[in-house]
Amino acid sequence: xxxxxxxxxxxxxxxxxxxxxxxxxxxxxxxxxxxxxxxxxxxxxxxxxxxxxxxxxxxxxxxxxxxxxxxxxxxxxxxxxxxxxxxxxxxxxxxxxxxxxxxxxxxxxxxxxxxxxxxxxxxxxxxxxxxxxxxxxxxxxxxxxxxxxxxxxxxxxxxxxxxxxxxxxxxxxxxxxxxxxxxxxxxxxxxxxxxxxxxxxxxxxxxxxxxxxxxxxxxxxxxxxxxxxxxxxxxxxxxxxxxxxxxxxxxxxxxxxxxxxxxxxxxxxxxxxxxxxxxxxxxxxxxxxxxxxxxxxxxxxxxxxxxxxxxxxxxxxxxxxxxxxxxxxxxxxxxxxxxxxxxxxxxxxxxxxxxxxxxxxxxxxxxxxxxxxxxxxxxxxxxxxxxxxxxxxxxxxxxxxxxxxxxxxxxxxxxxxxxxxxxxxxxxxxxxxxxxxxxxxxxxxxxxxxxxxxxxxxxxxxxxxxxxxxxxxxxxxxxxxxxxxxx
Numbered sequence: 001x002x003x004x005x006x007x008x009x010x011x012x013x014x015x016x017x018x019x020x021x022x023x024x025x026x027x028x029x030x031x032x033x034x035x036x037x038x039x040x041x042x043x044x045x046x047x048x049x050x051x052x053x054x055x056x057x058x059x060x061x062x063x064x065x066x067x068x069x070x071x072x073x074x075x076x077x078x079x080x081x082x083x084x085x086x087x088x089x090x091x092x093x094x095x096x097x098x099x100x101x102x103x104x105x106x107x108x109x110x111x112x113x114x115x116x117x118x119x120x121x122x123x124x125x126x127x128x129x130x131x132x133x134x135x136x137x138x139x140x141x142x143x144x145x146x147x148x149x150x151x152x153x154x155x156x157x158x159x160x161x162x163x164x165x166x167x168x169x170x171x172x173x174x175x176x177x178x179x180x181x182x183x184x185x186x187x188x189x190x191x192x193x194x195x196x197x198x199x200x201x202x203x204x205x206x207x208x209x210x211x212x213x214x215x216x217x218x219x220x221x222x223x224x225x226x227x228x229x230x231x232x233x234x235x236x237x238x239x240x241x242x243x244x245x246x247x248x249x250x251x252x253x254x255x256x257x258x259x260x261x262x263x264x265x266x267x268x269x270x271x272x273x274x275x276x277x278x279x280x281x282x283x284x285x286x287x288x289x290x291x292x293x294x295x296x297x298x299x300x301x302x303x304x305x306x307x308x309x310x311x312x313x314x315x316x317x318x319x320x321x322x323x324x325x326x327x328x329x330x331x332x333x334x335x336x337x338x339x340x341x342x343x344x345x346x347x348x349x350x351x352x353x354x355x356x357x358x359x360x361x362x363x364x365x366x367x368x369x370x371x372x373x374x375x376x377x378x379x380x381x382x383x384x385x386x387x388x389x390x391x392x393x394x395x396x397x398x399x400x401x402x403x404x405x406x407x408x409x410x411x412x413x414x415x416x417x418x419x420x421x422x423x424x425x426x427x428x429x430x431x432x433x434x435x436x437x438x439x440x441x442x443x444x445x446x447x448x449x450x451x452x453x454x455x456x457x458x459x460x461x462x463x464x465x466x467x468x469x470x471x472x473x474x475x476x477x478x479x480x481x482x483x484x485x486x487x
Contacts, residue, residue: 019140030136038139045150050159053104055311058222060162062102062215067114067121069211073181075121076196077102077212078189079110088142092270096188097403098212100312104161107151109168111192116180125161126168129154171195183208213410216402218424223402224458226313227426228467230268231456233307234315235470237263241303242485245295245323253277253291260305268307272314273405276304279323283450284434286395297324300331302450312403316428317468318454325482327475330445334433335475338451341365341431342473345397349429349457349464353421359397362431366393369433375442392435392442398428401456421459426467430454 021029066075079095095106103112109128114121130153131138131145139146154165172195175182182199184192185208219227237260241248248255256277264271274289282288283302295301301323306315320335322328327335345362364380367389371378376388383389400407400416407426408416432452435442456467472481 019136030140035136038136039134042133046153047156050156052162053160055104055222056160056162058220059102059104061220063112063114063123064120065215066102066212070114070183070208071120072116073183074116074178075112075114075208076175076182076184076192077112078185078192079105079108080188081191082108082143094270095312096185097216097312098185098209099188101212101216101403103163104311105157106312109189111168111171111189112163113171123163125157125163125165126171127152127154127157127165128169129167175199185209185212209410210412213408214412214415217400217408217411217415217419218422219402219426219458220424223313224424224426226309226311227315227401227456227458230272230307230309230313230315231317231467232470233263233267233309234305234317235468236267237305237307238303238317238319238471239485242321242482245301245486248279248295249297249323251295253279253282253293253295256295256301256303257291260303264307269310269312270308272306272308272316276302276318278302278304278450281437281448281450283320283452284436284448285450286434295323298328299323300327300449300451302452304452304454306405314401314403314405315456315468316401316405316430316454317456317471318430318452319471319473319478320451320453321478321482325486326479331449331451332475334435334446334449334451335453337366337369338431338433338453339473339475340369342429342453342455345429345431346455346457346464346466349421349427349459351421351423351459351461351463355417355419355421355427358427358429362397362429363389363393366431366433375446392433393431394434395430395432397431398454398457401426401428423459423461425459427457427459428454429457 077099079099082090082093085091093108099110099112100106103125105125107127111126113124113126115124128151130151138144145151157165172191175195182196183204184196184200186193186205240259240263241256244255244259257275260275261271276288277291278285278288279293279295279301280299282293283300300320302318302320304318306317308314322331341362344365345358348358348361364384367380367383370376370389370392371380371383376383430452434450435446437448439447453473458465458467472478
């Protein structure tokens with residue numbers, strides 16, 4: 001049995017922490033009298049009888065599966081640390097997917113450690129405790145609770161997460177002195193990685209990262225419910241946008257971005273990725289997130305956006321909408337081709353099918369259309385063999401979806417794109433056609449038109465379920481839906 005992690009110096013024996021005086025602060029220091037005042041007169045705010053978070057039973061099962069995969073090894077999975085945006089301001093914190101998946105916790109500096117035992121592993125979550133009131137940390141530190149808000153105590157965290165909790169500030173020293181085989185999830189916490197620098201190898205740590213990615217390929221019941229929640233909020237966000245397109249016309253794509261973000265923050269945690277609010281020719285830029293272009297009647301709006309739930313599951317939905325409510329003839333021609341391709345792709349999603357099947361089905365339809373329109377010389381088989389349609393289709397037809405918008409990205413190829421679909425997998429089906437404004441190989445009427453239609457598809461026991469079916473897809477249905485919302 002590996003040695004247990006034990007902090008060298010108990011918290012109560014540590015010297016009082018000195019808090020740096022802020023440069024150019026208006027107060028020169030802290031008087032003894034003020035320090036005494038700030039230490040005293042505070043009510044006990046400890047919370048009691050807390051119920052476990054909704055996914056606690058699921059996170060316990062996930063940790064058990066991780067334990068079984070790496071017997072006898074210490075596993076270290078950090079949440080990550082705050083990242084500086086500029087000077088003394090930080091980006092909003094988002095815990096590492098793997099840490100949140102295994103714990104249900106989302107706080108910065110957290111670390112999950114699985115200690116090997118004779119029969120498996122003992123899980124401990126290392127967290128920042130409540131801010132210290134005795135030494136003034138709670139009001140003098142920039143991350144003190146009077147500045148950034150109350151943290152849960154370690155006892156409260158144990159109740160919520162169902163995992164024994166300890167003070168993370170002693171973990172690095174404890175890890176540095178620990179023996180036995182160790183694996184760490186890299187790229188999130190430099191302090192923890194430094195403590196383990198002579199105990200880990202890149203190859204072994206990559207095996208851990210790959211395993212944690214593949215563990216998320218098939219979603220459990222909690223995850224499916226969260227994804228549906230994310231999609232439902234996203235549908236409402238798209239409705240919000242359609243209702244204010246006139247205001248976007250008077251301003252820019254930023255009005256669309258802000259409108260959708262409001263829904264994401266009210267009903268979820270955030271957007272799952274930078275919203276793509278691409279009007280007119282900007283729709284031909286696949287990841288247009290500048291969102292500073294004009295919104296003009298007669299153009300199309302490609303809106304690719306997703307709400308991330310408070311438990312960090314994201315939707316990923318795209319609709320290409322006529323800004324004035326009606327597709328022109330050429331816009332409808334391109335849109336209907338993409339819709340037909342998406343229909344073929346969705347029909348190919350079923351258990352036992354190859355992951356690539358939906359992509360191949362959608363690309364075949366698009367290749368057929370491009371040959372039919374005279375933009376490519378057939379036969380279609382030659383076009384597909386040489387991937388000539390990619391000049392205008394550009395990207396793959398979909399990807400796994402979950403806590404990351406491109407979920408399970410570190411999974412082995414044989415378990416992902418070369419794998420077989422199973423019930424519980426969730427993926428996007430999102431074919432597109434993009435005709436750049438400077439593309440002289442197509443007639444002028446096509447140039448500047450970009451169309452993508454994307455839905456979130458759950459593989460079921462007998463086929464699939466479109467989680468985002470609440471948004472119309474066929475061109476006539478889109479027009480009727482927009483007219484109702486604008487009316």
